[in-house]
Amino acid sequence: MWGDDVYLFLVLYGEQEKSNNSAEIQDPPLYFYDSTTSTSKQPITDKMAEGDEHINFPIFRDCLSSPLIQKSAAEPPKINRKARGRGGRKTAIKPVRTIVSSDEPNDAEELADFIDYVAREVYSSLPEDLRSLTYSTYINSKSLQASYAIPLATKTSSSILDCLPLSVGDSLSTYGMLPESTTPTELITPILNSYLDIVTTPPPLPHLTRQLATECETCLRSWIPLTFHHLIPRGVHAKALKRGWHTEDQLNNVAWLCPGLVGTVALELVDYNRLDPLAPTPTPRDLMISVFYPVQHVHRYPLARAYTDLYAEYLDTVVPLPNGTAELAVSQAYACAYLHPYSEPNILLFSPGYGNSRVDYTAALSDLASLGYIVIGVDHPYDTDFLDYPDGRIVINSSPPINSTEEATTLTEIRVADMRFVLDILSNNATVARQIPGVHGRIDGSRVGIFGHSLGGATAALTMGVDSRFACGSNLDGDLFGDVVETGLDKAFLLIGSGVHNRTSISDPGWETFYANSTGYKVEISVEGSVHGAFSDQAALYDDLRVLDLIPDLGDQFGTVKGERMLQIESAYLGALFGKCFTGKENALLKGPSDKFPEVYFWPA
Numbered sequence: 001m002w003g004d005d006v007y008l009f010l011v012l013y014g015e016q017e018k019s020n021n022s023a024e025i026q027d028p029p030l031y032f033y034d035s036t037t038s039t040s041k042q043p044i045t046d047k048m049a050e051g052d053e054h055i056n057f058p059i060f061r062d063c064l065s066s067p068l069i070q071k072s073a074a075e076p077p078k079i080n081r082k083a084r085g086r087g088g089r090k091t092a093i094k095p096v097r098t099i100v101s102s103d104e105p106n107d108a109e110e111l112a113d114f115i116d117y118v119a120r121e122v123y124s125s126l127p128e129d130l131r132s133l134t135y136s137t138y139i140n141s142k143s144l145q146a147s148y149a150i151p152l153a154t155k156t157s158s159s160i161l162d163c164l165p166l167s168v169g170d171s172l173s174t175y176g177m178l179p180e181s182t183t184p185t186e187l188i189t190p191i192l193n194s195y196l197d198i199v200t201t202p203p204p205l206p207h208l209t210r211q212l213a214t215e216c217e218t219c220l221r222s223w224i225p226l227t228f229h230h231l232i233p234r235g236v237h238a239k240a241l242k243r244g245w246h247t248e249d250q251l252n253n254v255a256w257l258c259p260g261l262v263g264t265v266a267l268e269l270v271d272y273n274r275l276d277p278l279a280p281t282p283t284p285r286d287l288m289i290s291v292f293y294p295v296q297h298v299h300r301y302p303l304a305r306a307y308t309d310l311y312a313e314y315l316d317t318v319v320p321l322p323n324g325t326a327e328l329a330v331s332q333a334y335a336c337a338y339l340h341p342y343s344e345p346n347i348l349l350f351s352p353g354y355g356n357s358r359v360d361y362t363a364a365l366s367d368l369a370s371l372g373y374i375v376i377g378v379d380h381p382y383d384t385d386f387l388d389y390p391d392g393r394i395v396i397n398s399s400p401p402i403n404s405t406e407e408a409t410t411l412t413e414i415r416v417a418d419m420r421f422v423l424d425i426l427s428n429n430a431t432v433a434r435q436i437p438g439v440h441g442r443i444d445g446s447r448v449g450i451f452g453h454s455l456g457g458a459t460a461a462l463t464m465g466v467d468s469r470f471a472c473g474s475n476l477d478g479d480l481f482g483d484v485v486e487t488g489l490d491k492a493f494l495l496i497g498s499g500v501h502n503r504t505s506i507s508d509p510g511w512e513t514f515y516a517n518s519t520g521y522k523v524e525i526s527v528e529g530s531v532h533g534a535f536s537d538q539a540a541l542y543d544d545l546r547v548l549d550l551i552p553d554l555g556d557q558f559g560t561v562k563g564e565r566m567l568q569i570e571s572a573y574l575g576a577l578f579g580k581c582f583t584g585k586e587n588a589l590l591k592g593p594s595d596k597f598p599e600v601y602f603w604p605a
Contacts, residue, residue, distance in 0.1 A: 056131055056199055058338055058438075061119040062300045063194040067187070068115055071177050109435050112336070114175075118168060122188060125163050136247050138200045150196050157189040164188075260370025263295040263337030264304050267435050268390060271421045277414055278382035278399075287418055288387060290358050290377045291436050292369035294345060295337040304335035306362055310388040318385075325550055329541075333366040339438025343372060346582045347426075347445060349419050349470075350377045353454030353478070354411070355385045355397060356536060361453070363537045367571045373578065374436070374443070378422055380415050383455075408455065409481040415459040420467055423448060447471045449578045453535045454478040461514065464489055472581035474574055476535045477501050480510040488517030494577045494590075496570075497526040498534065499559065502603055523577075523590050524603040527569055529560035535570065539563030561599060569597055 123131065129144065138144050147156070164184055172178040178187060232240060232251050240246045271285040305327070307315060312326035319326075339345075350365055352358050358365075358377035369375040379387050387395045402408050426433050427445030434440060450473040452460040457478025464470040465484035472492040495511060503512040503524060515522060533539065540563030545551040561569075576587035588594070592602055 055341070056133065056195075057119070057123055058297070058341065059198050060123050060191075060195050061116065062297065062338075063191050063198070064119045064122070064188075065115045066300055067191065068118070068177055069111070072111060112437070114171075118171065121165050121168050125165060126160065130160070133196070133199050134246075135200050135202050136250070139202075148196055148200075150200070151193045152189060152196070154189075157192060158185055160192070161185040161188055260372070261295045261298050261337075261340075262292050262333040262366045262369045263298075263301070263335075263339065263437065264290060264292050264331065264333035264366065265336055265436060266290050266390075267432075269422060269425055269432070271425075274417065274421070276381060285418070285421070286381060286389070287422065288358070288379045288389060289422060290362070290365070291374065292333055292366045292377075293374045293436065293438075294340040294343050294369060294372055295334060295438075296340045298334045298337050301334040301337040303330045304333050305329070306331045307359055308388055310392070310394065311357065311359060311386060314386045319551065321545070322550055325545075331362045331366060333362070333369075336437050339374075339436065341438070345372050345374045346578070347423075347443060347448040348373045348375045348578060349422060349448060349450045350375060351380070351415055351419060351450075351452035351456030351459040352377065352384070353452075353456055353536065354383055354402065356453070357384050357387065360536045360538060363540055363567055364535075364570055367567055368574055371571070371575045371579075373449075376422060376426075378418055380411075380418055383411055383415075402455075405481060408458070408479070412455060412458045412462055412481045415455070416463045416466065419450065419459060419463050423467075423469060445469060447582075449473060449581060451574060452476065452478065454532065458482070461489065461493065464491055464493070472577060474577055476570070477532050479508045480514050485510045485514050486517060488514055488519060489522075490518070490520040492521040492577065492581050493518060493523075494573065495522070495524040496535075496573065497524070498530045498532050499526060499528045501532070502526050521580075522605075525573065526601050526603065527561060527566070528599050528601055530566060530599075531557070531559040533557070534559045534561060534563070534566050537563070537567075539566055565599075569600060572597065573600070 129137075130148065133144065133148070138148070149156075152160070161184070169178065169184040172184060172187065178184065232246060237251045240251065241248060267289050269287045269289060271287070274285045275282050276285040306329035307326050309327060312329075315321065315326040316323055348368065350358070350361065352361055358379045361377060365375045365377050381387055381395045382399070383397055384395070385397045389395075402411065423445045426443050428442060430441045433443050436443075446469060448470055450460045450463055450470045451457070452474075453476040455478055457475030458481045460470075460473040461475055461480055462482040462484045464473050465482070465487060470491075474494040474496060476496050477498045495515065497505075497511075501508065501511075503515055505511065511524075515524060527534075539558040539561075542551065542554065542558055543563045546553065573589060576589040579585060580587055580590065589597070594600065
């Protein structure tokens with residue numbers, strides 16, 4: 001666990017700050033190349049064939065990515081084709097990727113693959129002592145300090161980079177990444193200096209008291225509650241020593257850190273084997289998901305925006321908010337940051353409430369990811385009120401409210417198929433899974449968790465009833481539908497209700513029936529003073545907007561429990577459940593009332 005502190009999910013920038021930081025929060029234009037022809041698919045050297053076994057490779061790749069992304073954002077790459085006569089070079093190196101016209105959709109995966117290819121080509125050509133350089137080896141070796149004095153002398157950088165494969169220069173030049181009259185050595189030298197500066201930087205001195213810690217020592221944020229952590233988790237000490245990543249004296253370094261650094265990426269997944277039963281015309285089921293996951297390095301990644309442009313416009317209209325307010329919101333997850341290299345996280349899938357979008361739960365999902373999970377929020381087209389895709393398409397929910405158990409059951413069953421498809425494709429298709437930065441193959445989907453709010457909670461229970469891979473789950477204040485109500489579950493399940501929803505509720509007899517028929521580990525709690533809508537981020541958003549006087553006082557529409565407090569409660573109890581499920585360790589929070597959370601009431605078994 002990362003600790004009990006939970007951070008707020010919104011930072012609302014002023015217009016001036018937005019203008020100053022627009023380059024950080026706007027998505028850069030991206031370009032395509034044909035990965036089927038890329039030589040990066042082949043092992044470059046024996047060491048690189050093992051994957052990113054070099055602990056320094058992600059650092060070098062990050063240093064390289066910044067100038068290439070900036071270059072691609074400044075202007076679309078142009079293929080520089082020189083006219084050739086008959087005496088032209090017959091053995092000219094062919095491009096390793098194919099650029100499409102600028103009016104075709106952008107694709108972050110293609111740019112990431114190109115950067116990864118160039119990084120591997122360059123990194124594998126560097127001297128071994130430079131690739132394995134660390135602060136410890138550098139500070140204890142005068143020869144290394146002499147060889148790699150920062151900044152590198154022109155003669156030194158030239159000797160290091162003279163061995164670059166020709167394909168690097170040709171690729172960079174062909175696709176407009178190499179400015180005119182600039183050599184590959186001149187382009188890569190500052191990147192090499194940046195890399196050296198990072199790998200030779202001494203580790204932060206451990207703080208022994210909270211009073212000495214003024215900011216997170218990893219991401220340098222000062223406005224987030226801090227918790228006490230080992231910089232190198234105990235569970236990987238033996239591995240770190242065996243591979244020579246760290247010396248023994250570094251293993252017990254500690255620091256005050258954020259509750260957990262989190263990365264995020266949004267993906268579109270199309271199920272071509274299933275027609276969308278809710279679409280007005282026959283079309284494959286087309287899903288959008290948001291993935292949140294623990295990360296280690298965030299220095300070169302911007303905080304992800306909380307909403308897309310289209311969803312922000314929609315939110316401004318329906319809340320309502322002053323025009324342009326929602327687009328100023330950013331999450332506390334870093335866009336496209338790489339998965340923590342030491343982590344082997346379990347997978348959690350989330351289904352939102354009927355009408356809600358997955359992005360309405362950004363704070364809750366990213367905070368749960370900070371506990372060490374890959375958390376995947378899934379949108380369900382046509383029962384989500386507003387869903388937009390990367391190419392600008394919009395799908396809205398034009399159906400009337402759910403009026404019967406039969407309608408709710410049908411929608412729940414469609415959602416169950418969605419959740420199973422997402423797990424199938426991430427478990428079985430390595431190409432899709434690799435779109436999560438830092439994932440290098442298929443993810444282990446043999447034993448996962450699932451949870452949801454409202455109709456999403458019913459989806460979680462029904463999915464567990466029909467698919468053995470879903471080992472544990474939770475329902476956040478949702479009525480239950482489908483066969484699982486009568487059959488119950490023989491797996492761990494947590495019911496979390498609002499202040500007016502529990503097994504005794506006349507309006508929802510399904511909870512009592514389900515609980516009685518379930519034979520697995522089961523706990524039912526309710527949050528006194530909360531209401532149904534408080535389980536999404538809307539309560540926290542409302543609190544933030546009220547402080548800024550951007551929204552009228554709605555009284556107790558979100559209950560008497562503050563939005564930040566609801567996030568703390570959700571994270572704590574869901575973390576306790578999934579921690580028990582995946583580690584087998586009992587958490588005191590699930591045993592009964594806690595002084596830390598007096599709002600939480602335990603219903604007798």
